[in-house]
Amino acid sequence: LSWNNELNNINLEMRPGEIVGLGGLDGQGQRQLQLGLFGTLIGSTGSVKVNGTAVKLNSPKMAKSDDIGIALVPEDRKYEGLMLSMTVRENLSFAAVEKMSRLGIVDSHAEEEAIDEMVKLLKIKADGIDGPVGALSGGNQQKVVIGKWLMTKPRIILLNDPTRGIDVGTKQEIYQLLQKLAAQGCAILLYSTDYDELIGCCDRVLVMYDGRIVRTLAGDDLNETNLVSAALNLPDQVAAQPEQNKKQGVSS
Incomplete structure (x- = not known):
């Protein structure tokens, strides 16, 4: 998926029941990627498949249709x-x-x-x-x-920094809701500026830099050291230590 100079050949895959994070410094194309998947970017190029079937995302109405089932919680x-x-x-x-x-x-x-x-x-x-x-x-x-x-x-849920500016109790309720939705088979793409949120909620995190996905972090590699390094597009670094608070399709 590409759009102007803000998205550059984005390739990603999401599976039912998976929470995929979007990381990186704010303004690296995360918002545009979600808008593109929701059919709001005029002039975007590339292809999107849902359950193996190519779909055209020309409008939010089409994205949220029964055949596709995408929802976007905006910033x-x-x-x-x-x-x-x-x-x-x-x-x-x-x-x-x-x-x-x-x-x-x-x-x-x-x-x-x-x-x-x-x-x-x-x-x-x-x-x-x-x-x-x-x-x-x-x-x-x-x-x-x-x-x-x-x-x-929806079968696919896109969230753009959904807990920014809300109280801790509501944050915890939203985290629990995301886990419940994933357990029910939803595929979730979560952009967050909170590293702890990405580490605690996501199965893996795609880190974006300058409109590209520059690194995918999962397992023991999903920690704050590597998130910061990837956000700055520095060379790969070995995690200092595994994080303890980690969480236990769409393709484009």
């Missing part, structure tokens, strides 16, 4: 992920409204059940789902963003 929840003046209910159902409609009419009973289930799953704390989402705490707003995309029942 900025306030400006990209939510409509702050609208209700929790409206935000949760927005991306999945077509799935809950017949002949253009929303099945209100199915919508209500799906929203209630998502609020319970994510433990969203709100005075009521008919209040404005902008009144929620940052952590609960982020849960609504994630819930909105889980309502589409």
